[in-house]
Amino acid sequence: DAGVIQSPRHEVTEMGQEVTLRCKPISGHNSLFWYRQTMMRGLELLIYFNNNVPIDDSGMPEDRFSAKMPNASFSTLKIQPSEPRDSAVYFCASTDRAPGGYTFGSGTRLTVV
Amino acid sequence: AQSVTQLDSQVPVFEEAPVELRCNYSSSVSVYLFWYVQYPNQGLQLLLKYLSGSTLVESINGFEAEFNKSQTSFHLRKPSVHISDTAEYFCAVTLRNSGNTPLVFGKGTRLSVIA
Numbered sequence: 035d036a037g038v039i040q041s042p043r044h045e046v047t048e049m050g051q052e053v054t055l056r057c058k059p060i061s062g063h064n065s066l067f068w069y070r071q072t073m074m075r076g077l078e079l080l081i082y083f084n085n086n087v088p089i090d091d092s093g094m095p096e097d098r099f100s101a102k103m104p105n106a107s108f109s110t111l112k113i114q115p116s117e118p119r120d121s122a123v124y125f126c127a128s129t130d131r132a133p134g135g136y137t138f139g140s141g142t143r144l145t146v147v
Numbered sequence: 148a149q150s151v152t153q154l155d156s157q158v159p160v161f162e163e164a165p166v167e168l169r170c171n172y173s174s175s176v177s178v179y180l181f182w183y184v185q186y187p188n189q190g191l192q193l194l195l196k197y198l199s200g201s202t203l204v205e206s207i208n209g210f211e212a213e214f215n216k217s218q219t220s221f222h223l224r225k226p227s228v229h230i231s232d233t234a235e236y237f238c239a240v241t242l243r244n245s246g247n248t249p250l251v252f253g254k255g256t257r258l259s260v261i262a
Contacts, residue, residue: 038190067249067250069252076252076253076254076255077191077237077252077254077255079249079250079251082249090249125190125191127190127191133179133196133198133241133243134179134181134193134196134239134241134250135193135196136183136191136193136250138190138191138192139190140188140189140190141189141190
C-alpha cells in the first residue's frame with residue numbers, strides 16, 4: 035500500500051484565492067482526519083469523517099474552510115478565500131478500527147502571500 | 148475533554164546519553180495513550196501505544212513509555228540515543244472504548260541529539 039497520499043506537497047497562493055487540498059486514505063480505512071500544524075498552535079484537528087460522513091467539524095476555523103468526502107477513497111479540504119494566517123502544514127490521516135493507529139500523509143505545506 | 152501537556156518544547160542531549168520526554172494528560176474518563184514521531188518534512192508515525200495490560204510499553208527502536216495513572220503521565224524514555232533519533236515527538240490521547248474518536252495531541256517536544 036502506498037500509504038495516505040496528499041497533494042499537492044507544496045502550495046503557494048495569493049491572498050483571496052481558492053485552495054483545494056486533496057487526500058487519498060488507505061484502502062479499507064473507515065475514518066479520515068484533517069489536522070493543521072503550526073508552530074504557535076501545534077496540531078489542531080479540523081474535521082473528521084467516519085464512513086465518509088462528517089462527524090465533527092468544530093475545529094474548522096471559519097466558514098472559509100470546507101471539507102468533503104464523496105467516497106471512501108478521496109477527501110478534499112477547501113479554503114475560499116485564503117488568507118495569510120491560513121499558512122500551515124495540513125495533514126490528512128486515516129485509520130481502521132484500531133484505536134489511535136493513524137497513518138498520516140506527508141502533508142501539504144500551504145503558504146498564502 | 149481531554150488535554151495533553153508536554154512540558155519541554157526542546158530537549159538537547161548528547162549522543163549515547165539517556166533521555167526522558169515528559170507527557171501529562173488530563174481526562175475525566177479512561178484513555179488510550181500514544182507517542183508519535185515526526186522526522187523533518189514528513190508526517191507523523193506511531194512510535195508506541197498503551198491500550199491496556201502492562202503499563203510499560205516498548206517500541207522496536209529502543210524507546211519505552213510507562214503509563215502512570217496516579218500521576219496521569221506517560222513519559223517517553225530511551226537509555227541511549229542516536230543521532231537518528233533527532234525528531235519531534237508528540238504525545239497523544241483518545242477516549243477508551245469509544246470507536247474512532249480523534250487523537251488530541253500535545254504541542255510536541257523537539258529532541259536534538261548532539262554528536
